[in-house]
Amino acid sequence: MQLGYNWLIYMDNDSNSIMAFNRHSPLIPGIFEVKSKSKETHDTWSIVLNNKEPCRVETFNPGQFNMLYAYGTGEIPISISGDCSNQKYIVHTIRDVGKVSHALCNLKSGDQVGVRGPFGTTWPMDQLKGKDVVIIGGGIGLAPIRPVIFHILENRDDYNRVAIAYGARAPEEMLYPTQIMDWRSHLDMQVRVTVDSASPKWHGQVGVVTTLIPRLNFNPDNTAALVCGPEIMIRFAVKELISNGINPDEIWVSMERNMKCGIGLSGHCQMGSMFVCKDGPVFNYMDVERYFRIKEL
Amino acid sequence: MELNVMQPDQLDDLIQGISLADYQVIGPMESNGAIAYEPIESADDLPRGIIDHQRPGKYALQKIQSSRFFGYTVSPFSWKKYLYPPVQTLFKAERNGQGIQLETDSHDVKYAFIGVRACELSAIKIQDKIFLGGDYVDLHYKERRENALIVAVECFNTCETCFCDSVGSGPEIPNGADIVLTEILESGEHYFLVRSETEAGQEILNQISLKDTENNHYLIKDAQLERVRAKLKRKVQTTGLKSKLLKNPDHPRWDEVAERCLACSNCTMVCPTCFCADVFDINDLDGNTKRERRWDSCFTSDFTYIHGGNIRHSVKSRYRQWLTHKFASWQDQFDSLGCVGCGRCITWCPPGIDITEELKALSIPPNQYKKGEINHV
Numbered sequence: 001m002q003l004g005y006n007w008l009i010y011m012d013n014d015s016n017s018i019m020a021f022n023r024h025s026p027l028i029p030g031i032f033e034v035k036s037k038s039k040e041t042h043d044t045w046s047i048v049l050n051n052k053e054p055c056r057v058e059t060f061n062p063g064q065f066n067m068l069y070a071y072g073t074g075e076i077p078i079s080i081s082g083d084c085s086n087q088k089y090i091v092h093t094i095r096d097v098g099k100v101s102h103a104l105c106n107l108k109s110g111d112q113v114g115v116r117g118p119f120g121t122t123w124p125m126d127q128l129k130g131k132d133v134v135i136i137g138g139g140i141g142l143a144p145i146r147p148v149i150f151h152i153l154e155n156r157d158d159y160n161r162v163a164i165a166y167g168a169r170a171p172e173e174m175l176y177p178t179q180i181m182d183w184r185s186h187l188d189m190q191v192r193v194t195v196d197s198a199s200p201k202w203h204g205q206v207g208v209v210t211t212l213i214p215r216l217n218f219n220p221d222n223t224a225a226l227v228c229g230p231e232i233m234i235r236f237a238v239k240e241l242i243s244n245g246i247n248p249d250e251i252w253v254s255m256e257r258n259m260k261c262g263i264g265l266s267g268h269c270q271m272g273s274m275f276v277c278k279d280g281p282v283f284n285y286m287d288v289e290r291y292f293r294i295k296e297l
Numbered sequence: 298m299e300l301n302v303m304q305p306d307q308l309d310d311l312i313q314g315i316s317l318a319d320y321q322v323i324g325p326m327e328s329n330g331a332i333a334y335e336p337i338e339s340a341d342d343l344p345r346g347i348i349d350h351q352r353p354g355k356y357a358l359q360k361i362q363s364s365r366f367f368g369y370t371v372s373p374f375s376w377k378k379y380l381y382p383p384v385q386t387l388f389k390a391e392r393n394g395q396g397i398q399l400e401t402d403s404h405d406v407k408y409a410f411i412g413v414r415a416c417e418l419s420a421i422k423i424q425d426k427i428f429l430g431g432d433y434v435d436l437h438y439k440e441r442r443e444n445a446l447i448v449a450v451e452c453f454n455t456c457e458t459c460f461c462d463s464v465g466s467g468p469e470i471p472n473g474a475d476i477v478l479t480e481i482l483e484s485g486e487h488y489f490l491v492r493s494e495t496e497a498g499q500e501i502l503n504q505i506s507l508k509d510t511e512n513n514h515y516l517i518k519d520a521q522l523e524r525v526r527a528k529l530k531r532k533v534q535t536t537g538l539k540s541k542l543l544k545n546p547d548h549p550r551w552d553e554v555a556e557r558c559l560a561c562s563n564c565t566m567v568c569p570t571c572f573c574a575d576v577f578d579i580n581d582l583d584g585n586t587k588r589e590r591r592w593d594s595c596f597t598s599d600f601t602y603i604h605g606g607n608i609r610h611s612v613k614s615r616y617r618q619w620l621t622h623k624f625a626s627w628q629d630q631f632d633s634l635g636c637v638g639c640g641r642c643i644t645w646c647p648p649g650i651d652i653t654e655e656l657k658a659l660s661i662p663p664n665q666y667k668k669g670e671i672n673h674v
């Protein structure tokens with residue numbers, strides 16, 4: 001049977017929550033086309049996708065991810081990095097680190113890819129309303145959190161003070177430098193950037209991202225923090241946020257685990273009782289705090 | 298529905314009737330020194346007079362003087378391999394220019410399983426929750442499962458490794474079967490007690506002329522089940538187990554069991570509830586590809602791989618993941634244990650690690666536990 005427009009065959013009628021982009025089975029991707037592509041750093045690309053066949057597109061929200069399938073190569077979880085108020089196109093930012101991400105970074109406009117999603121939990125945009133918002137990103141971890149920044153900029157009055165701290169390995173590894181400049185120009189946003197190491201030409205801050213936290217302006221009694229980056233960075237950032245007075249249950253983190261399905265069926269992403277793919281990737285820190293204390297969980 | 302009496306030679310009528318109703322009949326048969334669940338054509342294929350001996354790390358069949366059809370306990374294989382195949386093509390894909398064309402097949406075989414044990418039916422129900430009960434339904438599983446006919450057979454014996462009663466999965470057949478059989482062979486008489494539990498099951502039974510039961514049949518059936526229950530010596534103390542496991546990730550027993558475990562994955566491969574999978578792209582020389590889902594095991598080294606390395610690199614952490622998942626986190630995830638006490642993982646573990654013994658040791662508070670305290674025989 002050829003998949004295409006005859007979608008009733010595989011449509012599951014009793015369930016209304018399945019098949020985000022796909023009409024046949026949540027394990028079979030829908031086909032999307034690369035509309036455009038741009039280089040972010042020497043190893044990182046952003047791609048803009050739009051759907052090829054008429055298929056059911058559910059709304060996507062900041063923090064969610066898609067399983068992107070590169071023909072004949074494999075499928076990997078990649079967060080939505082674009083503006084979620086534009087539900088026509090999906091933007092992903094991908095760092096070339098291995099087999100599948102390499103294939104995805106090598107796509108050209110017009111090429112087709114498989115997409116399953118959107119999956120996973122979202123950043124708690126509603127719960128952040130009326131609060132100071134601290135956003136901590138490390139490396140490629142700025143990508144999954146960028147939709148939050150877009151959302152705040154579009155709904156600026158809903159949020160109080162906003163502070164962004166971003167750390168990259170080196171100046172040339174920083175994502176979205178022009179956008180960061182733009183965010184900086186907003187008087188009502190604090191944007192601080194640091195790099196792990198740099199040549200003398202760099203006039204900015206050098207050091208790990210956690211060192212920026214004490215220098216951000218926020219009222220700890222009414223602040224929520226969002227953290228995304230390598231797990232080790234999350235650990236240190238959370239510690240620093242707490243020691244700067246932020247309530248642990250006002251901290252949200254986005255976790256990373258090996259993922260083979262994205263929908264709770266492959267078992268790969270388990271972290272204690274959680275399936276990071278469906279119970280996460282965004283967790284309230286207090287729901288996973290106990291797991292941070294167990295080695296090799 | 299009501300209990301009836303079926304003669305041994307009518308077992309074949311039952312099999313033929315099911316086959317005529319367009320099912321592919323899968324049943325137990327002897328194959329390469331083990332009981333396997335394979336397509337059968339008649340009652341002659343059943344392992345008549347064959348019993349199994351199972352002990353930690355040991356399995357053997359024996360032919361005895363008996364006309365019993367279902368004398369073995371459980372096969373090393375489980376029905377899982379039909380509902381959730383070890384290797385399954387999710388889709389085939391072809392490239393046209395820059396485009397991708399996907400193709401998939403629907404599964405049109407209806408399976409009938411003959412000889413499903415209580416623990417095995419419980420395992421199917423656990424997998425139903427995983428594949429059908431969440432937000433995302435696995436349609437590949439669903440189309441197989443919905444069309445399947447289940448003929449359960451009550452146990453009359455136990456094997457040394459099984460423990461269904463203490464995990465609540467047997468020995469009585471839970472609901473969910475289409476037809477339930479009890480094979481009785483006593484006082485020189487051989488017959489089946491049979492009842493249907495669904496319309497599909499009743500339709501099949503309607504074609505066989507069954508006799509009415511007499512009062513003592515109920516007593517005979519109950520007594521047989523009671524004898525099974527009394528034989529089940531192996532136990533898991535499930536009360537409080539979840540919090541004991543979750544609270545003691547550093548219990549010294551994990552180190553001890555990790556020294557014995559080979560991380561060979563046998564336990565997960567024979568387990569009827571384990572559901573982990575990996576996916577692969579298989580490319581051919583014409584440039585076409587297919588995407589396959591295959592059973593995976595949390596004991597493999599790269600199961601948790603993310604760029605920097607594997608999260609669970611030690612055998613200890615992998616063994617802990619498997620046992621803690623089965624008996625603790627499974628409860629948070631699916632509201633039941635992940636174990637039905639079939640004993641397969643004990644029988645098929647090369648060094649004979651016995652999960653019931655490990656759980657006993659792990660239930661002792663770490664500060665009171667003495668190394669090697671609960672020792673394997």
Ligand SMILES: Cc1cc2nc3c(=O)[nH]c(=O)nc-3n(C[C@H](O)[C@H](O)[C@H](O)COP(=O)(O)OP(=O)(O)OC[C@H]3O[C@@H](n4cnc5c(N)ncnc54)[C@H](O)[C@@H]3O)c2cc1C
Pocket residue numbers: 065074075076077078079080081093094095096097098099100101102140143144255256257258259260281602603604
């Ligand atoms: C929820 C989530 C969101 C993510 N969002 C982004 C993003 O927006 N941009 C981005 O560049 N990267 C993101 N990643 C990481 C990305 O998925 C990995 O870099 C990618 O899987 C590497 O695959 P590979 O085949 O290129 O690498 P290889 O090293 O060849 O990996 C082999 C396989 O291991 C698994 N794997 C390896 N690394 C990871 C990893 N870090 N996380 C999960 N599985 C992994 C995959 O199954 C992969 O196919 C995200 C990961 C998760 C879990």
Ligand code: SF4
Pocket residue numbers: 564567568569570571623635636637638639640641642643652
């Ligand atoms: S864990 Fe062992 S005893 Fe329990 S269901 Fe799986 S194989 Fe059977």
Ligand code: SF4
Pocket residue numbers: 557558559560561562563564565596642645646647648649650
């Ligand atoms: S079968 Fe035994 S040795 Fe093999 S992985 Fe399981 S517990 Fe370890």
Ligand code: FES
Pocket residue numbers: 258259260261262263264265266267268269270275276277278
């Ligand atoms: S990725 Fe398969 S269960 Fe989470």
